[in-house]
Amino acid sequence: MKKTNWRFKGNERKYIDEVLASGFKAGADGAFTTRLEALFAKKHKVSYAIAFNSGTTTMHAALLAMGCGKGDEVLTPALTPLMCGLAPYYTGATPVFVDVDEETFLMDPCDLESKITRRSKVILVTHMYGGVCNMTEIMKIARKYKLQVLEDCAQCHLGRDDKKRITGTIGDVGSWSFENSKQLTCGDGGIITCKNKRLATHIRKLGGLGFKNLTAKSGRVRTDRDKLQNPNWDRFEIIGFNYRMNQMAAAVALAQTERAEKFISLRRKMGLAYTKTLRGSEFLIPQKVLSGYYHTYYTFSAKYIGESRGVSWSDFRKKYISYGGDGIYAASKLQHQEPAFKNNKIGKGKTPTAIKLQKMLMNFTTNQSSKKERDVQINALKKTLKYFGE
Ligand SMILES: Cc1ncc(COP(=O)(O)O)c(C=O)c1O
Structure with missing residues (x-):
């Protein structure tokens, strides 16, 4: 038996073998994409889940289905990877950068409201680092201005707010990534959840090349042979993209989703251990978790304030690594700071925090x-803390 990484010791190998045995039943009900969608929808208590090939293409299709296009604005937090602005940009809309709260590092509802204009179409909230955004305030604003909400949960599988609502099920559409660093992974992949049948149907068609037979629930593109094997059969109903998840990826994503709670609980144990260690620290202030919220610790994020004690960010990191710690990652640059957007003047909105x-x-x-x-x-x-005098 080949060695298996600890993350893939569930049904991953068994399911991959089933895919090979079945000869890639692409597009058929009973295929692994369908099984993954059924389990994901059940875990999130929503009617529809739609598998995609990434957590960027999910957002592109969702924004298109929500009606985004040229002249529209999508409000997105500045402190997120570029994909949160790329997806709106792909639709022709303008990403409007919203500032973050100094303590939660997440979308600041006050700044969000101040940036709404007549052109605003969708609020794209991102539950960064596994932390859950203030969805009560964000949904209030969405209702007040009649805006749709897309929740990017790429970094937050099964987070919850104080009302026990699961991330991705509070707004109109939820989006996840199964990229290799995420809590659940199949190498690369994504998934959408949605409660509205019309919207879910549109999203699946957009991501499934526009095939006419696709529905909110089913990714089956084939129909009975007499219709299909007929020169007059129409296949493509709308302009779509090939954003489908393949069966191999779905086999792994299904096995991972079966053990989602286990993966989240491991991440939480590590996150909570860092939190305990840093209680009262004069070097690092952990990302604030709002009262009653359930953080999933995709990563443990903390604000470094050790410069005021004469220790630079990089010296602290180097010392931590020298004591056997993993590399500490910096936050990726803000969307408007990345050359792809900066050099092409994409997006707008000041975000000093x-x-x-x-x-x-x-x-x-x-x-x-x-x-x-x-x-x-x-x-x-x-x-490390002791070395620097804490
Ligand atoms: C917050 C966030 N949104 C979106 C994405 C895009 O996901 P993917 O890499 O699957 O396209 C990622 C990660 O990669 C992410 O971290």
Whole structure:
């Protein structure tokens, strides 16, 4: 038997074998995409889930189905990877950058409201680092201005707010990524959830090359042979994209989704251990979790304030690594700072808090599989803090 990474010791291999045995039943009900969609929808208590090939193409199709196009504006937090602005840009809409809250590092509802214009169409909220946005305030604003809400949960599988609502099911559409660093992965992949049948049908058609037979529930493109094997049969109803998830990826994503709670609980254990270690620290302030919210710790993000004690961001990181800690990641540049947007003058909106925070954040890894591995990180952190005099 070949060695298997600890993350894939569920049904991953078994399901991959089934795909090979079945000869890629693409487009058939009973295929792994269908099974993944059924389980994902059940876990999120929604009617529809639609598998995609990434967590960027999910957002592109969702925004198109929500009616975004040239002249429209999509409100997106500045402190997110570029994909949150790329998806609106692909539709022809303008990404409008919203500032983040200094403590939660997430979309600031006050700044959001101040940036709404007649052109605003969709609020794209991103539950960054596994933290859950203030959805009560954001949904209030959405209702007040009659805007649709797309929740980007690429970094937040099964997060919850204080009302126990699951991330991705509070707004109109939820979007996830199964890219290889995510809580659940199949290498690359994505999925959409949606409660509205018309919207779900449109999203599936957009991501499925516009095939006429696709429905909100089913990715089956074939019909009975007499219709299909007929020169007069129309196949393509709308202009769509080939954003479908393949069966191999779906087999792995299904096995991962079966064990979602286990993966989240491991990430939470690591996140909570960092939190405990940093209580009262004068070097790092953890991302604030709103009262009653359930953080999923895709990463453990903290604001580095050790510069005021004469220790630079990079010296702290180097020392942490020298004590056996994993590399600490910086926050990716703000959308408008990335050359792809900056050089092409894409997007608008001032975000002073995000500009300040982006340079301060330290993101610690949370993908440890055991207490032993977690202890290595915690010991490295404790030693680093002690070394610098805490
Ligand atoms: C917050 C966020 N949104 C969207 C994406 C896009 O997902 P994908 O890489 O699957 O396209 C990612 C990650 O990669 C992400 O971290």
